Amino acid sequence: MSAASTPESPENGRSRRDELLAIAAGLFAERGFKNTTVRDIADAAGILSGSLYHHFDSKESMVDELLDTFQTELWKKYDAIEASDLTPKAKLEAIVRASFEAIGEHRDEVAIFQNDALHLATFERFGYLIERNRKFRTLWTSLLEAGVASGELRADLDVALVYRFVRDTVWVAVRWYRPGGTLTPADVADQYLAILLEGINHG
Amino acid sequence: MSAASTPESPENGRSRRDELLAIAAGLFAERGFKNTTVRDIADAAGILSGSLYHHFDSKESMVDELLDTFQTELWKKYDAIEASDLTPKAKLEAIVRASFEAIGEHRDEVAIFQNDALHLATFERFGYLIERNRKFRTLWTSLLEAGVASGELRADLDVALVYRFVRDTVWVAVRWYRPGGTLTPADVADQYLAILLEGINHG
């Protein structure tokens, strides 16, 4: 390794390509995929829009790579939790915590997923989003049902409805959560689980 | 009133203008404001894009009218609840119910608000969205604090965090709620309040 490594040199592990992808992620997350132009991305990177096409096939392939990479990583954690020997309720808690951690570590990708995935999924190229969504629903509902069956969770709940509430409440936090504030993802997960499990009623 | 009143006649209370606005609302809600073209709206209405401008100044003025009308109506209900003599907790429940009713009655407008308001609010024309948002936060947090003070709600909660969870969970339901199914807005509100107040933990 030589004396000075510039930010875009491969030595520090971040290629120019990765840098551009991160810039695009920030803009997609902030103003939406369709609402972000390739000129916006190029401007933010200090280059001209045509130069982006030296690194990427298209704007679509950028968001594709962002979402696929993120989801593949996230599912490694989910799969490990599912395969563990925790109780159903403990697995649910672990998944909630892993999800809030994902918001902390990959805010942009989660935001893009929340805001644009539904629309993107209508194109064949993004068909894997539908598949992953189904997998997520199956994971959650089966754990909720197992928790009810084992007596850990209340039996009078509409599992399908609880699933939607929990799923949405976890992910929608990306709209207001900002890393670097006083709350760590673990803090948010603790508070959220306290509400979800015990309610806000005075006991 | 004469023999036959066509759908676009004023006799049945719905002008052609209102019809076009409803068509636009459906498209804005489904694919987003920016992602909906004036040609999409015109196509769905069976006319040409230029003809829309006989009824509306611009695409922006359409979404402006939709959001403003909806919010004005909704806030009449919120103001009445706030001014009532219910306990803080009962007021919170009433606001949750009124919000789910709004999803049932004005799905498109709620969806547009959820998906596009943040971005639209950056333009001066939509400044009232920011003001209404602030009003909503004040209403919720003051009721939560009053509920804690009166002993109706748990004292160990981070009110600002609970506010965000509740606000988001209520409105995000517009993503999956479909009127005409087995669940009425009141059913959804009941289940949601059961989770929020008592938690999903077993007894």
Next chain:
DNA sequence: GTCTATACGACGATAGAC
């Protein structure tokens, strides 16, 4: 790896006939 230059379709919006 970035530039200059440009193709070309889609966009919001307008003018005036019917």
Next chain:
DNA sequence: GTCTATCGTCGTATAGAC
């Protein structure tokens, strides 16, 4: 109230020089 026709702008993407 809708049509025909069109304007100017901005969108993604490409080709080839440096």
